Amino acid sequence: MPKVSEEVLLARREEIIDACAQLYETMNFKDITLKEIGKVTTFNRTAIYNYFNTKEEIFLALMQREYDLWVADLEELLNDHDSLKRDELASALSHTLEKRSRLLKLLSMNHFDMEGNSRYENLVEFKRSYGRSMQTVRKCLDKFCPEMNEAAKQSFIYAYFPFIYGIYPYAVVTDMQKKAMAEAGVDYKYLSIYEISNNCLRKLLGVD
Known part of the structure; x- marks a missing residue:
């Protein structure tokens, strides 16, 4: 992963959490996947693994x-x-x-x-x-x-x-x-x- 600032890392982490919260409003826990979460972030799904394993x-x-x-x-x-x-x-x-x-x-x-x-x-x-x-x-x-x-x-x-x-x-x-x-x-x-x-x-x- 290219070196980015701590501020950017934290912002991306929060964006992933925000995406999860957004999906949880209308979807069941079991139906929410990393792929679905990746669809509502500004970076690709693979990048999520830099912040969360599951x-x-x-x-x-x-x-x-x-x-x-x-x-x-x-x-x-x-x-x-x-x-x-x-x-x-x-x-x-x-x-x-x-x-x-x-x-x-x-x-x-x-x-x-x-x-x-x-x-x-x-x-x-x-x-x-x-x-x-x-x-x-x-x-x-x-x-x-x-x-x-x-x-x-x-x-x-x-x-x-x-x-x-x-x-x-x-x-x-x-x-x-x-x-x-x-x-x-x-x-x-x-x-x-x-x-x-x-x-x-x-x-x-x-x-x-």
Whole structure:
């Protein structure tokens, strides 16, 4: 590969991730290939291998970026408020997660495959972003719920983070799924990402 600047390398890497995100809006994970991703970049498909070995690595980088965006919103929440009541904190955290529907989709649908088919160094970089999200939520608890003890904060983290893995399939439902639920006689209330998250957070934070 001809020598290019670090800025160009980063820009090309981001272009590949953007292309993957674009395709993921209308295509299934299994149908998205490196060839399809290459079609919506400004350079040829072979060049993608200079940045990613598999499509799962591209998706993992996309999910890492989504975690980083969530952390940025959480940090903004921390900086913008001196204090929040527990119900306000539940609502504010839910609004930050509401903006990350792509993250929730990736977590619910394709997370296992992405981690299993990525190089170790890529996985480590992703886990750093994941870890920052946990640490930043913990900072929200430290600041806005100072009366919570260490065990309660740990319990919150270990309950909420596994919980968010399952939000997307409950909040984003196709017409066919709704029809099938009705025909099966399942009494189901459809809620938004915000509503599902807020209900959980209110319970975890002990809000009546």
